[in-house]
Amino acid sequence: MASYEKLKSDMSVCDGERVGGYPFPCHGQLYRCLACGAVGCRQTKDHACSKQGFDVSFKCYGCGVAGQYEAVASGHVQSKSAACSPERIANAD
Numbered sequence: 001m002a003s004y005e006k007l008k009s010d011m012s013v014c015d016g017e018r019v020g021g022y023p024f025p026c027h028g029q030l031y032r033c034l035a036c037g038a039v040g041c042r043q044t045k046d047h048a049c050s051k052q053g054f055d056v057s058f059k060c061y062g063c064g065v066a067g068q069y070e071a072v073a074s075g076h077v078q079s080k081s082a083a084c085s086p087e088r089i090a091n092a093d
């Protein structure tokens with residue numbers, strides 16, 4: 001397996017919020033629409049994530065084209081010591 005550690009700073013998983021009261025981010029695989037360039041995760045239900053980009057049939061939420069997608073390169077490597085994120089997100093909502 002190739003190492004993609006250089007990509008670890010790239011956002012390749014969805015950081016949207018799950019609808020339904022889940023206390024953790026979506027972390028779904030992100031896909032990019034080849035037609036309009038929109039990036040988002042795919043959910044089996046409509047609007048299951050605040051950043052959902054595709055529905056179950058890979059239809060783009062942005063432009064409505066189905067099947068024109070590519071997976072955003074995932075450099076997400078399971079790390080045992082990645083407990084804390086250095087970024088401080090002010091969730092003052």
Ligand SMILES: [Zn+2]
Pocket residue numbers: 014015016017026027028040041042049050051052
């Ligand atoms: Zn998502």
Ligand SMILES: [Zn+2]
Pocket residue numbers: 033034035036037038060061062063064065
């Ligand atoms: Zn699109």
